[in-house]
Amino acid sequence: MQQGQCGMNKRPVSYLQTDKRWKDKPYQVKGETATIGGSGCGPSCAAMLIETLTGQTFTPEDACKWSLDHGYKALNAGTYYGYFAPQFAAFGIKCWQLSWTNTYHKPRSKVHDQALEYLKQGYYLIALMKKGNWTGGGHFIVVWWADGKIRINDPASTKDKRLNGDVETFRNECAYYWVVDARAHNGMTDKEEDMDQEKFNKMFATAMQQYRQELRDNDCGDWSQKARQFAVDNEIFAGGDPGPDGQPNYMWEDLLTREQAAQLLYAFAQRFGLA
Secondary structure (H helix, E strand, C coil): CCCCCCCCCCCCCCCCCCCCCCCCCEEECCCCCHHHHHHHHHHHHHHHHHHHCCCCCHHHHHHHHHHHHHCCCCCCCCCCCCHHHHHCCCCCEEEECCCCCCCCCCCCCHHHHHHHHHHHCCCCEEEEEEECCCCCCEEEEEEEEEEEEHHHHHHCCCCCHHCCCCCHHHHHHHEEEEEEECCCCCCCCCCCCCCHHHHHHHHHHHHHHHHHHHHHHCCCCHHHHHHHHHHHHHCCCEEEEEEECCCCEEECCCCCCCHHHHHHHHHHHHHHHCC
16 A cells, blocks of 8 residues: 555554463364464454444454354464454444455555555555565454554554554555445545445446456466466466466456356366267
8 A cells, every 4th residue: 555645544442462361262163272362363453443433342352252153263274254244244333355356465456555545535444464574474454544654553563563564565465455434433424425226337347347457467376386287288278368477367366157167167078088
């Protein structure tokens, strides 16, 4: 996200998952021995913003219990991405994932600019950071806006470099955002007109166009390398126009329709004499 001029959000409540009151308490499902201090960053972020927006005491321990009770703790990991929307909804607060496009190591992605605009409009953000300044793996943090700068509540640290991190570093290491509607709390009025079907259709079409544009870079995970190479070598997948890397664009992170799945299976069957 880039810096800019604007008003400011009110400072949210700050909680640490490593607080001695709950850091060693279990946040785990069968088959693991995780604790709030080690794996509770997601619920801790939710706790900060829920208490901020409702005025009700809601600690990381409370949030982790809610997550466990509703099945959002991931085995040998942290918290499922689907946790945030229902957790906030339980308190009458709107929250949604901004984009399913993974922006890690994509500092020029338009998703970062969209996130910045939400901050300027009085929303809070929860960001999932990947390996770098904030974490060695994956870590959720709270993002807010004051005096034209990005501010951070990190549930695992009070170090200045993690609360006021470099903007370019932040953009390079942030993978996903969740938007939390805090406009009323931050004194921002809703200037949007009433939504109708036509306006929604235009907004959806624009969002999908931006989403698909983000896929034109052949980004993908290392875990699928052998499978992808097999599909390309055996002409099961055909790439489109060259992407930024000069290679055929396979749009590996795109969604797969049933029609495309049928064609994929048919191409496999033809290649190996099964059809």
